[in-house]
Amino acid sequence: MTxxxxxxxxxxxxxxxxxxxxRRLPVLFWWLVGYPTVTLRVLTTxxxxxxxxxxxxxxxxxxxxxxxxMGRQAAPVPPRRSLxxxxxxxxxxxxxxxxxxxxxxxxxxxxxxxxAWGAHAVHVRPTKPGRLELRLVGWDVxxxxxxxxxxxxxxxxxxxxxxxxxxxxxxRDFHTVPHELILGATQSGKSxxxxxxxxxxxxQPVALxxxxxxxxxxxxxxxxxxxxxxxxxxRANELLDALVEEMEARFRLIGLRSGAAPDTGLTSDxxxxxxxxxxxPVVVVVDEVAELFLAAGKDDEKRRDAMVTKLIRLAQLGRAxxxxxxxxxQRFGAELGKGATMLRAQLTGRVCHRVxxxxxxxMALGDIAQEAALAATSIPAERPGVAVVGDSSGGWSRxxxxxxxxxxxxxxxxxxxxxVPELPRLDAFRPIAVQPAGPSSTTSAVPTARxxxx
Numbered sequence: 001m002t003x004x005x006x007x008x009x010x011x012x013x014x015x016x017x018x019x020x021x022x023r024r025l026p027v028l029f030w031w032l033v034g035y036p037t038v039t040l041r042v043l044t045t046x047x048x049x050x051x052x053x054x055x056x057x058x059x060x061x062x063x064x065x066x067x068x069x070m071g072r073q074a075a076p077v078p079p080r081r082s083l084x085x086x087x088x089x090x091x092x093x094x095x096x097x098x099x100x101x102x103x104x105x106x107x108x109x110x111x112x113x114x115x116a117w118g119a120h121a122v123h124v125r126p127t128k129p130g131r132l133e134l135r136l137v138g139w140d141v142x143x144x145x146x147x148x149x150x151x152x153x154x155x156x157x158x159x160x161x162x163x164x165x166x167x168x169x170x171x172r173d174f175h176t177v178p179h180e181l182i183l184g185a186t187q188s189g190k191s192x193x194x195x196x197x198x199x200x201x202x203x204q205p206v207a208l209x210x211x212x213x214x215x216x217x218x219x220x221x222x223x224x225x226x227x228x229x230x231x232x233x234x235r236a237n238e239l240l241d242a243l244v245e246e247m248e249a250r251f252r253l254i255g256l257r258s259g260a261a262p263d264t265g266l267t268s269d270x271x272x273x274x275x276x277x278x279x280x281p282v283v284v285v286v287d288e289v290a291e292l293f294l295a296a297g298k299d300d301e302k303r304r305d306a307m308v309t310k311l312i313r314l315a316q317l318g319r320a321x322x323x324x325x326x327x328x329x330q331r332f333g334a335e336l337g338k339g340a341t342m343l344r345a346q347l348t349g350r351v352c353h354r355v356x357x358x359x360x361x362x363m364a365l366g367d368i369a370q371e372a373a374l375a376a377t378s379i380p381a382e383r384p385g386v387a388v389v390g391d392s393s394g395g396w397s398r399x400x401x402x403x404x405x406x407x408x409x410x411x412x413x414x415x416x417x418x419x420v421p422e423l424p425r426l427d428a429f430r431p432i433a434v435q436p437a438g439p440s441s442t443t444s445a446v447p448t449a450r451x452x453x454x
Contacts, residue, residue: 053112
């Protein structure tokens with residue numbers, strides 16, 4: 001009896017340890033328990049599951065003839081598969097589709113495959129004609145997102161910003177998607193996404209310019225790393241003038257370089273210039289765009305229309321000049337003024353966090369995929385940071401950014417303040433630190449958007 005009790009106690013302790021590992025170390029639990037269990041289930045039920053999901057084809061004539069000679073009936077043939085290889089969050093199999101099959105057939109059956117094999121999710125990705133990748137995710141990877149432990153191989157102006165639901169990292173590549181629109185309601189995680197973006201760009205040779213018409217409260221903590229900061233609509237209008245002038249000067253440089261000599265390599269953007277002549281890239285962050293475009297009278301409307309026109313010029317021509325836009329807000333549509341819809345069309349990258357209504361989701365993702373807009377409306381309020389990322393190609397995915405506190409983000413900007421590049425046209429908008437007078441002067445400096453020339 002005593003031995004039985006000891007065995008029972010050890011079994012309970014093992015179960016409790018596995019439960020604790022599953023909650024705190026899901027990757028370790030997957031390698032110890034999840035991967036062997038799911039792999040065994042997939043291997044033993046592969047043919048039957050594919051047949052039940054309608055993903056098999058009739059046997060060939062030779063197989064049917066051979067089966068008749070042996071007095072049996074030829075079974076339907078599933079797609080040929082590779083070994084179930086483990087990944088950091090699940091497993092992956094490569095399938096060779098049979099004649100008449102298409103990736104859409106497997107996408108339609110993904111939910112049934114998930115239930116049949118006991119996986120958290122199943123994702124299908126075509127790799128080449130006739131072949132696709134079937135990726136099983138073992139648990140909800142978006143429940144607790146942390147920065148990648150190993151450094152991902154990225155190029156300049158390319159950085160991992162959020163973890164996708166299939167276990168891969170969403171890479172923000174400004175060369176591929178130069179301009180982006182970020183929408184989300186209050187407390188939806190939009191600010192955390194922006195912090196990860198700024199902290200990822202801070203160590204790179206990039207000029208950062210901010211427009212924050214809420215008196216700079218959102219972007220002021222990053223002031224040590226900013227080359228320019230505008231905190232009122234009037235200052236924003238002047239900053240956009242300076243950015244347009246900078247863009248025009250860069251185009252003149254490209255034109256002069258291309259016509260300098262017959263043997264000079266031709267280029268249509270700054271990335272084709274020699275490195276010593278190449279101007280530094282500029283990333284312009286517009287926070288809460290609705291505040292920028294609010295108009296109380298005709299004078300405000302004229303200023304708003306002028307700023308929209310300048311942003312459209314930057315969006316249409318800025319990529320070739322190395323100037324990129326990140327536009328953030330709770331809503332973005334025609335109600336913001338003349339030309340706002342045209343500007344939104346230029347922002348090919350889309351990130352939509354939890355929104356307050358379906359119209360806002362459609363503004364961000366409706367022209368990409370209606371399914372993406374529906375996915376954005378279903379994001380629960382208790383999971384801030386979850387968003388739907390899409391682009392003009394029609395692809396989309398759920399993602400979640402690692403939590404980054406404002407203090408940690410500000411510290412990164414302070415440590416990289418020495419990397420602020422020289423851009424004379426933006427010197428008048430360089431934020432400075434103002435020490436409060438009186439007994440409270442021992443407190444930390446408060447950044448302001450006043451120019452350094454004052």
